[in-house]
Amino acid sequence: MPETYDAIVLGLGAMGAAATYQLARRGARVLGIDRYAPPHEFGSTHGDTRITRIACGEGPEYSAFAARSHDIWRELEGETGLDLLTQNGFLAISGAGNRSANHGVAQFLDATVAAARFAGVSYEILDGATLRRRYPALNVADGDQAYHDTVGGFARPENCVTAQLRAAVARGAELRLGETVLSFVQQHGSVSVATNKQTYSASQLIVAAGAWLPAMLKPALAANFMVTRQVLYWFRARSEAAHAEFSPERFPVYIWQLPAPQSIYGFPATGGLDEGVKLATEQYDVATTPDSVSRSVPAEEVRAMYETYVEPFFPGLSPVCVRSKTCLYTWVDKARFIIDRHPDSDRVIVASPCSGHGFKHSAGVGELLAEMVTIGRKPDPRFAF
Numbered sequence: 001m002p003e004t005y006d007a008i009v010l011g012l013g014a015m016g017a018a019a020t021y022q023l024a025r026r027g028a029r030v031l032g033i034d035r036y037a038p039p040h041e042f043g044s045t046h047g048d049t050r051i052t053r054i055a056c057g058e059g060p061e062y063s064a065f066a067a068r069s070h071d072i073w074r075e076l077e078g079e080t081g082l083d084l085l086t087q088n089g090f091l092a093i094s095g096a097g098n099r100s101a102n103h104g105v106a107q108f109l110d111a112t113v114a115a116a117r118f119a120g121v122s123y124e125i126l127d128g129a130t131l132r133r134r135y136p137a138l139n140v141a142d143g144d145q146a147y148h149d150t151v152g153g154f155a156r157p158e159n160c161v162t163a164q165l166r167a168a169v170a171r172g173a174e175l176r177l178g179e180t181v182l183s184f185v186q187q188h189g190s191v192s193v194a195t196n197k198q199t200y201s202a203s204q205l206i207v208a209a210g211a212w213l214p215a216m217l218k219p220a221l222a223a224n225f226m227v228t229r230q231v232l233y234w235f236r237a238r239s240e241a242a243h244a245e246f247s248p249e250r251f252p253v254y255i256w257q258l259p260a261p262q263s264i265y266g267f268p269a270t271g272g273l274d275e276g277v278k279l280a281t282e283q284y285d286v287a288t289t290p291d292s293v294s295r296s297v298p299a300e301e302v303r304a305m306y307e308t309y310v311e312p313f314f315p316g317l318s319p320v321c322v323r324s325k326t327c328l329y330t331w332v333d334k335a336r337f338i339i340d341r342h343p344d345s346d347r348v349i350v351a352s353p354c355s356g357h358g359f360k361h362s363a364g365v366g367e368l369l370a371e372m373v374t375i376g377r378k379p380d381p382r383f384a385f
């Protein structure tokens, strides 16, 4: 007889770790399974930092998740002693003329202001001269302006996964790491999950497989998702003084709608001069898969990034790229999330809250997923397949 659980969570990245923790916290008998040992570098939840903001220009339906995540991370910091959340402020910068969209939203600064009002977040609007004075690291133009709040900042994705898995195990969750789910099927009022090692059974299954999700769905459902390769860069500042301008005490996280093809987003320095300063753009043009993606970053790609997106806007950063990483977005049209019951199997919950902005919501999404299992909570219909 297969072992039986209240819930199995397939995938223990940002979403699966959060769901496992929240299920265990509610006293559910839960098994989490991952093909690797999260946190790891093969999916979507690595690279030291993720922007978090409660004013979400992607839509007002997201803010409550981010706000809950902040509360949950603060509680977990107390329990685990890990560093999870830094609220050093958030800037959404834009300006006159044609600007790149962010997550499909052309007027991202205006949308962020609307979201802040909706969520009750206090903010200020800064003009170009004020921005330059306050943040000398940014080469903003005279006509540029920015939204600024002090509740945004950055989360530590690897630590968040570790903290939630640790807290889940402390509450009785079982984990199987290095074990790959090959198939799942709903039958006789339960879900049977077969891995490369054994078969388990649960009352409900949460599929939080990130970029591996499309390959687990029939083509008609998989067509909702596009997996894209993203690159993170850490450039070294030109001097200790230039590096200091990026310290979290002085420098917020930012999303900058540029005249260049893409927006750029970035973080304060989280280490010394030789650890560089992290920033990135996004690409949505070329689809890939976790198995076929190129994980190396050639020198020409680094050079093009520096020339187009770094040198013109960050005069204190040198062309020396001390580190780069590839990562995967699982994109849904209009940067939406899909959190819904599987159309053919009502005991299977599919969770794909990514579209390049999911991390900040993950702890709150974990709570929703757990309550879908334990009390039949219904997700917002905007997250339906």
Ligand SMILES: Cc1cc2nc3c(=O)[nH]c(=O)nc-3n(C[C@H](O)[C@H](O)[C@H](O)COP(=O)(O)OP(=O)(O)OC[C@H]3O[C@@H](n4cnc5c(N)ncnc54)[C@H](O)[C@@H]3O)c2cc1C
Binding pocket: 010, 011, 012, 013, 014, 015, 016, 033, 034, 035, 036, 038, 042, 043, 044, 045, 046, 047, 049, 050, 051, 052, 179, 180, 181, 182, 208, 209, 210, 211, 212, 213, 230, 231, 232, 327, 328, 329, 351, 352, 353, 354, 355, 356, 357, 358, 359, 360, 361
């Ligand atoms: C470069 C980059 C920058 C980002 N920046 C931000 C940001 O600044 N702010 C923000 O809020 N969000 C950001 N995001 C989005 C956010 O990081 C993702 O939405 C989130 O990490 C996705 O988590 P996940 O749990 O869905 O996927 P993952 O963390 O990838 O987890 C999926 C897990 O499923 C496991 N798995 C898959 N298949 C199987 C199987 N068959 N059997 C067992 N296990 C399996 C995998 O091993 C993996 O651990 C960014 C994403 C990227 C890639």
